[in-house]
Amino acid sequence: MDHEVVIAGGGPVGLLLACELGLAGVSVLVAERGGPQDRELMDQRALNLPTIEALDRRGLLDGVRKAQANSLKMFGLGREEEPLAHFALIFVGARDIHAEDPELARHRPFADCGVVGLYELRTLLAARAAELGVEVRYGAAVTGVAADEHGVEVDLGGHRVRTQWLVGCDGSHSAVRKLAGFDFPGVEPEFTTRHAMVELDRPELMPLELFTDAGMLMHAPIPDGPHLLGLTEFGRVPADRNAPVTLEEVQASLDLISGSGARITRLHTASRYTDTTRQASTYRRGRVLLAGDAAHVHPPFGGQGLNLGFGDAVNLGWKLAATLRGWAQPGLLDTYTSERHPVGKWVQDWTMAQTALLRPDPRSRALRTILRDLLNTRDGATYVVRQVSGAWQDQVPDLGIAEHFRDGRGVLVSPRADARLAELAQRWRDRVNVVTAEAPENLLIRPDGVLAWRGDDLIAAETAFTTWFGTVVR
Ligand SMILES: Cc1cc2nc3c(=O)[nH]c(=O)nc-3n(C[C@H](O)[C@H](O)[C@H](O)COP(=O)(O)OP(=O)(O)OC[C@H]3O[C@@H](n4cnc5c(N)ncnc54)[C@H](O)[C@@H]3O)c2cc1C
Structure with missing residues (x-):
């Protein structure tokens, strides 16, 4: 076997996934059809709260902040001039929303997420991937895929490599998706x-x-x-x-x-x-997986595609690494589709609804006028920001403990030392960091920031540890 994982596509999603796997010590080849990317004038992408929090957990946020400073200068626009969000081009600003909305208040301010250039983002992620031992091979297009029970033969334009797992992060026209026989249902553009x-x-x-x-x-x-x-x-x-x-x-x-x-x-x-809108009905077929635009396409209203793809990468990375290391419970890898497909479906509905409202016919215009009135209310504006910011997604509140996730492990955080819980957590000490910090209650958090367990029930805690972090020898 040449590699544990081959990732087709060195776009932002493929590179972030490579970083996640590299962090877990997995041997990864990223096969990118093109060269290192050229800088484009119009490649600014809005980041949401789950993305910012994911980047912070892996120590990448400082680099992104520097890249953002450069990105903003390219347009000569200051952040203050930018609205917070829009729905069907009905714009909503920071002053229009409930400042103390409980769902938004759990996170850092959405206005701080900002935009970043794809060039800067890819440069940053490629450098981090290289630090983690990932090989990024440019000019290497995936042209053939033959998967069996034990691995995948990947044709890189005449040169064959064998890998245990192949992940298609090769964008909306994904060759991997087509070659591996994924279906891609959806609606035609209008x-x-x-x-x-x-x-x-x-x-x-x-x-x-x-x-x-x-x-x-x-x-x-x-x-x-x-x-x-x-x-x-x-x-x-x-x-x-x-x-x-x-x-x-x-x-x-x-x-x-x-x-x-x-x-x-x-x-x-x-x-x-x-506005083609399509989504693979499963993100996994045997030893081949999809992430990012390869798995779902939709119009870019409200800046969701990159954020959605980053959510895929951080959800998949640790699960695939756990599978490779042999400690994943049966079915762990399939939770990748069951958790991410509904989020993809939400984004598709969110963008299709906007397409319907933007149609230039009298009925759609009438509906848009009514919606504008609704979004001009504080509740309406807050709803839009909550949705676009990703604050509704299943992440734990921002507890200021991001540095404990740097090594890609899960985290057990307790507001005070708890001997019985610490003793239980000992069994997973190579997979979960134990932290005492300001928190509303005991929280077991997965490497991707998703809550696995909360409270004092130790039997439920043991079940959560086993479900997400596998069985261990006592
Ligand atoms: C105008 C516009 C504005 C947008 N704004 C936002 C925004 O504000 N916020 C947001 O979250 N999203 C936004 N998006 C969406 C976002 O840009 C994409 O969802 C995101 O770039 C997808 O990343 P990816 O890595 O999945 O795919 P891509 O960026 O498409 O990368 C795929 C990579 O795979 C390579 N590749 C292709 N075929 C092969 C092959 N056969 N073998 C090997 N490599 C291959 C390509 O060269 C490419 O480098 C916007 C999109 C558009 C069009």
Whole structure:
């Protein structure tokens, strides 16, 4: 066997998963089709609370904060100018919500999560993966997959490697997903959005926001720089969705939606996406697994895809490592699908609902007007922020004990020393760190920050230890 795990795709999700596995001492090869990524102007991604907390647990938050400082400078925008969240482009700010909402108050302020550039994020994660002994091989596209009971033969464009497990983190068009026979049900797209960084001859003709029968326009002039356009056409999907976006294509979309007469004189960069919404019905087939966009695609409303993929990576990493080390209880690896698929489904519903509200027909507009009224209430705005921030997800409150998770183990935290609990935890001392710290009660927390047990019932505690951290010899 050449490797314990091969990860197809060195995007952010593949790299974070590689770090999780490397931390557990697993031998990992990341096979990335492309090269180390080029910096793009429009690669800013919003992070949510579960992501920030996960990065903090692994000591990566300081690096992300530095990367964020650079990312923000690229647009020349300060964080204060940014709204907290939106639903169907109905924006909500920090002043609109209940400041003391109990679910939000359990976490650090959502406004501090911020955005980060994909380039900076990938650079940071690749450096950490290298420190942990992970090999990232560039120019290595996965072109063939043959799995059996004991392992997987992976074809990297003519060069074969054998691995115990293969994880497809190779994005929305995932080769692994197709080659390993995963199904990918969902809905076909009904709109196309083009983002473009352009120079305009008469920018004064362009409104900042426009909704018409053909679609919608978002226009952000960058201080002392070009103009960022977001153009969404409803009912039209390009024949070749992978063809490069040209100046003519962006101009045609601008004319169709705005009819403003403004001409694009230069196209710096452009990308296109549709609202295709699909999710693999299982994230595991035998020895092949999926994570990130390979497992689920949806339009990027509300900045969810990367956060969802990071949630997959931290959920899967320790479970796969436990399986490889032989201490996982039967079924532990299958909890990856049973826990993550519903979160993926939630994101899909959240984004599809927004698509429905943005349609340019009279019924959808009427519904949007009513929703705007609801979101203009403090309860409505708080609901949106709670959902978009990920505060509703099954994480323990922020207890300020992130450093105890650095080594990738679980943590038992008790507000005061408890001899009987400490004696029980001794049996899992190579998998769980025991900490006395300010906490509302005894909490057993998994390596991914999910609560496994709480309270004083030692029999229930032993069951939780065994379920999540395996059996041990007494
Ligand atoms: C306009 C836009 C805005 C967005 N904003 C946000 C946001 O604010 N917040 C958020 O959370 N999400 C956002 N997203 C979504 C987010 O960018 C993606 O969900 C995230 O990048 C997915 O990461 P990934 O690692 O799963 O896949 P990718 O980033 O697609 O990486 C996949 C990697 O696999 C490689 N690869 C492909 N095929 C192969 C192969 N056969 N063999 C080997 N390697 C291969 C690719 O080269 C690539 O490096 C946005 C998306 C878009 C389009």
